[in-house]
Amino acid sequence: MTEDAIIEAHDLGVRFAKGRRRNARLREVFTRRNRSTTAAPAPEFWPLRHLSFEIQPGEAVGVIGSNGTGKSTLLRLLAGVLIPDEGQVIRRGRVAPLIALSAGFSGDLTGRENVQLVASLHGMDRKTLKSKFDEIVAFAEVEDHIDTPVRHYSSGMKVRLGFSVISQLEHPILLVDEALAVGDKRFKKKCYKTMRNLLNEGRTLILVSHSERDLTKFCTRGMFLNAGELEVDGTVDDALAAYQLSEDQKVPA
Numbered sequence: 001m002t003e004d005a006i007i008e009a010h011d012l013g014v015r016f017a018k019g020r021r022r023n024a025r026l027r028e029v030f031t032r033r034n035r036s037t038t039a040a041p042a043p044e045f046w047p048l049r050h051l052s053f054e055i056q057p058g059e060a061v062g063v064i065g066s067n068g069t070g071k072s073t074l075l076r077l078l079a080g081v082l083i084p085d086e087g088q089v090i091r092r093g094r095v096a097p098l099i100a101l102s103a104g105f106s107g108d109l110t111g112r113e114n115v116q117l118v119a120s121l122h123g124m125d126r127k128t129l130k131s132k133f134d135e136i137v138a139f140a141e142v143e144d145h146i147d148t149p150v151r152h153y154s155s156g157m158k159v160r161l162g163f164s165v166i167s168q169l170e171h172p173i174l175l176v177d178e179a180l181a182v183g184d185k186r187f188k189k190k191c192y193k194t195m196r197n198l199l200n201e202g203r204t205l206i207l208v209s210h211s212e213r214d215l216t217k218f219c220t221r222g223m224f225l226n227a228g229e230l231e232v233d234g235t236v237d238d239a240l241a242a243y244q245l246s247e248d249q250k251v252p253a
C-alpha cells in the first residue's frame with residue numbers, strides 16, 4: 001500500500017441480481033413491496049470480483065474490455081455511487097464524474113436551473129458558479145436555450161451541458177465513461193482540448209473507452225477487464241493487445 005495513492009481498490013467485488021436493476025426506482029420500491037415477499041429471489045452474479053489496484057495522482061488510466069465486463073460498474077464504484085459488497089475503495093480527493101452526463105438533469109427544470117443544481121450537488125459554491133456560469137453555457141453552446149426546460153433539449157445539448165458543468169469542477173479525480181464518444185466532431189475536439197488541459201493541471205483520469213485512439217491519446221496506463229477480473233494492468237499497449245487477443249479468440253475461424 002502506498003500512502004500517496006489517490007485511489008486504492010482492495011479486493012473489490014460487487015454482486016447484482018440477474019435481470020433486476022439493483023437501484024430500483026422509488027416508485028417500484030412501493031408498488032412491488034408486497035409482491036417481493038412471495039417472488040423467488042433472482043439468481044445473483046458478480047460482475048466484478050477480487051479487484052485490487054492503486055492509482056497515483058496525475059496518472060491517466062484507460063479501462064478496456066468487451067461489453068458487459070464491468071467497466072461502468074467499476075467507475076460507479078470509484079465514484080462512490082455504488083457501494084461494494086466486498087472490499088473497499090479509498091479515495092483521497094473528490095471525484096468529477098463525466099459519466100451518464102445527461103442522466104443527472106431534471107427535464108422540468110431549465111438549463112440554468114439544472115446547471116445550478118448539478119454544480120451545487122457536486123460542491124461548487126455559489127460564487128464560483130457565478131463566475132463560471134457564462135463560460136459553462138458558452139462552452140455547451142446553449143446560450144439561446146438556457147431558460148428552456150431541459151426536456152426540450154436534444155440529447156446532444158444535454159450531454160454538452162453536462163460535460164461543460166462537470167469539467168468545470170476543480171476536483172482532482174476525473175472519471176470519464178465514453179463521454180467523449182458522444183457529440184459531433186467539432187464538440188468532441190473541444191472536449192479533447194479540455195481533457196488535455198485538465199490532465200496538464202495534474203488531474204487524475206480514469207477513462208473507460210472502446211476507442212483505441214482515445215486510450216492511446218490520453219492514457220499512460222491500461223487496465224484490461226475480462227469477465228469481471230483485472231487481467232492486465234500495464235501499459236495501454238499491453239491492455240489493448242490482451243483485449244484484441246481475447247476478441248480474436250471469440251470469433252469463430
Ligand SMILES: Nc1ncnc2c1ncn2[C@@H]1O[C@H](COP(=O)(O)OP(=O)(O)OP(=O)(O)O)[C@@H](O)[C@H]1O
Binds near residue numbers: 016022065067072
Ligand atoms: N444495476 C444493475 N443491476 C443488475 N445488473 C447490472 C446493473 N448494472 C450493470 N449490470 C450488469 O452487470 C454487468 C456489467 O455491466 P457494466 O455496465 O459495468 O459493463 P460494461 O463493461 O460497462 O459494458 P459496456 O461496454 O456495454 O458499457 C452486465 O452484465 C450488466 O448487465
